[in-house]
Amino acid sequence: MWTEEVCDDVIRMALEVPAEKATTGEKKTNSRRCNVRWLYPEPRWKPLFDEVTLLFQQANRANYGFDIAFIPEIQFTEYEGSNEGMYDWHGDINWVDSSPYHRKLSMSIQLSDSADYEGGDLEFARGSQGPSASLLRHRGSSIVFPSFLAHRVTPVTKGKRYSLVAWMEGPQFR
Secondary structure: OOOHHHHHHHHHHHOOOOOEEOOOOOOOOOOEEOEEEEEOOOHHHHHHHHHHHHHHHHHHHHHHOOOOOEOOOEEEEEEEHHHOOEEEEEOOOOOOOOOOEEEEEEEEEEOOOHHHEEEOOEEEOOOOOOOOOOHHHOOOOEEEEEOOOOEEEOOEEEEEEEEEEEEEEEEOOO
């Protein structure tokens, strides 16, 4: 679990990066309402990438045993209550991608204090063994899960929710 100070530092630094409206690879136009800021593996973000890599490696070793290799980028996401920011049901892997790498593991890190917003729960599809949404609302908490699991973020109805999302890629699943 990350400290409040670490969460504050990540938010402050990420807000310096230009924001863009989030999109999806699908044709659905109303399935995602949020802004994103892309953090790349460059010197200013090295400590963040090192920490996230370590979390992925620990979770993978303890739970999954996937062949993983690298984090291409980290997404800082802003969900606003003013537009009911959300992301409908989706998985993070593109099975038809011709790239030699697939997203294997996904991670979400809660940066906001849960008192700062309403709604905005990270949920997993029925049948998945994900933790309760209330556990994932704790500031500084993180979850690592296989990228093919269906999940969503419910609409934020008040305030603003910040999170980090990262993916660990590796050779395509066989």
